[in-house]
Amino acid sequence: MKEHAICARKRLYERMEKKSAALLFSGSAPHKTNDQSYHYTPQRNFLYLTNLPEENMILLMTKGDEEEKTYLFIEENTERRIKWEGARLTKEEAHERSGIPLEQIHYLDRFARTFGSLVQHSGRSAIGGPLETLYLDLAPRSVKDTPESLKKTKDIRRNYPELKIKDLNSHTAYLRMFKSEAEIDKIKQAIHHTRKGLSNILANLSRRTHEYQLQADFLHAITLSGSEGTAFDTIAASGKNATVLHYTDNKDPLDKKDLILFDLGALHESYAADISRTFPLSGKYSKRQREVYEAVLRVQKETIKKVRPDMTWKDLNAFAKERLTKEAQGLGLLEGDEGIEKYYYHTVGHFLGLDVHDVGFINEPFRKGMVLTIEPGLYIAEEGIGVRIEDNILVTDKGALNLSESIPKDPDEIERIIGESS
Numbered sequence: 001m002k003e004h005a006i007c008a009r010k011r012l013y014e015r016m017e018k019k020s021a022a023l024l025f026s027g028s029a030p031h032k033t034n035d036q037s038y039h040y041t042p043q044r045n046f047l048y049l050t051n052l053p054e055e056n057m058i059l060l061m062t063k064g065d066e067e068e069k070t071y072l073f074i075e076e077n078t079e080r081r082i083k084w085e086g087a088r089l090t091k092e093e094a095h096e097r098s099g100i101p102l103e104q105i106h107y108l109d110r111f112a113r114t115f116g117s118l119v120q121h122s123g124r125s126a127i128g129g130p131l132e133t134l135y136l137d138l139a140p141r142s143v144k145d146t147p148e149s150l151k152k153t154k155d156i157r158r159n160y161p162e163l164k165i166k167d168l169n170s171h172t173a174y175l176r177m178f179k180s181e182a183e184i185d186k187i188k189q190a191i192h193h194t195r196k197g198l199s200n201i202l203a204n205l206s207r208r209t210h211e212y213q214l215q216a217d218f219l220h221a222i223t224l225s226g227s228e229g230t231a232f233d234t235i236a237a238s239g240k241n242a243t244v245l246h247y248t249d250n251k252d253p254l255d256k257k258d259l260i261l262f263d264l265g266a267l268h269e270s271y272a273a274d275i276s277r278t279f280p281l282s283g284k285y286s287k288r289q290r291e292v293y294e295a296v297l298r299v300q301k302e303t304i305k306k307v308r309p310d311m312t313w314k315d316l317n318a319f320a321k322e323r324l325t326k327e328a329q330g331l332g333l334l335e336g337d338e339g340i341e342k343y344y345y346h347t348v349g350h351f352l353g354l355d356v357h358d359v360g361f362i363n364e365p366f367r368k369g370m371v372l373t374i375e376p377g378l379y380i381a382e383e384g385i386g387v388r389i390e391d392n393i394l395v396t397d398k399g400a401l402n403l404s405e406s407i408p409k410d411p412d413e414i415e416r417i418i419g420e421s422s
């Protein structure tokens with residue numbers, strides 16, 4: 001992954017203006033309560049460009065007329081920190097993992113001085129004149145939020161009002177759409193853990209009494225498999241709960257006559273898998289459940305086949321919606337071509353990577369190296385049936401490569417597996 005980070009920085013430099021700098025913060029875990037913090041989640045853009053999943057670091061990338069330089073600022077180890085929290089990466093370790101030159105890795109107290117000299121020096125500085133443009137990660141966490149990096153750079157903006165501020169995120173979001181081999185390997189590993197988790201769910205399905213128990217079966221197996229945890233809150237939604245797209249309470253008792261919809265994924269070194277499967281709690285799909293299940297499965301397989309370079313999300317969404325409309329007519333849910341929104345109310349997929357709903361541009365045609373989810377569903381609240389089937393797809397020159405092919409979705413196979421373990 002060191003090579004991947006070096007390559008990612010090179011690609012970012014190609015997109016940056018001359019006499020500019022990019023500034024990124026790895027951030028720190030938010031406070032939870034009293035003396036507890038949340039577990040740290042590596043800042044995705046920072047991790048992408050450095051291969052360093054650590055708190056309280058600053059990355060500074062400068063681009064001059066002729067020269068590009070990357071600086072890293074890290075926390076210094078103290079006796080107390082070593083004893084209480086564990087040692088931080090040393091300069092040598094950070095250099096080893098990121099490929100950033102050792103002589104350009106400093107402790108955090110050097111940051112202000114280094115940055116100040118970059119902005120003010122002309123001629124002699126590394127960028128061949130005063131800095132003109134500063135790229136910051138301006139993606140807010142929500143529409144009402146001030147982006148984290150703007151809060152952190154208040155001083156910089158006050159001291160250097162002449163700097164033109166640009167959004168770094170539009171560039172990193174573009175780069176992150178195209179996965180390197182090393183990234184694809186990590187996504188495959190995340191899918192491998194997820195497959196083990198789903199196998200463990202199937203093995204225990206017939207003896208569990210509550211949704212949360214199956215959530216625990218998943219977590220147990222992915223942890224044993226070497227995953228650092230779930231990529232997002234596990235959805236274990238039985239019966240009518242499956243018609244609520246983001247149901248994560250997982251508190252209800254299980255009723256054998258229901259289906260249960262799982263939407264879940266493991267992480268592998270911060271890369272996500274995102275898989276949905278729908279199983280019969282009795283071990284056998286009822287006639288109606290199977291009709292609905294097979295309808296969704298047909299649409300899912302056909303939508304995957306549609307994926308190829310130059311295809312767009314817009315076309316793929318239109319295709320899935322049209323096919324689900326036809327299936328809903330066959331199921332007696334719709335009479336005409338209108339009204340599928342009652343039974344299908346999300347889009348057919350999204351990019352997948354360091355974020356489960358990964359960054360990227362929705363209007364960008366598919367290209368080799370993109371990783372997508374394909375996840376059509378039908379949700380019939382009045383019948384207590386919700387079915388979603390989701391796989392993770394790599395776009396290749398030849399079309400779709402299903403990375404999660406080995407996770408069972410054929411209804412006969414699912415019934416056989418449940419039957420064997422009950």
Ligand SMILES: [Mn+2]
Pocket residue numbers: 274350373375390
């Ligand atoms: Mn998904």
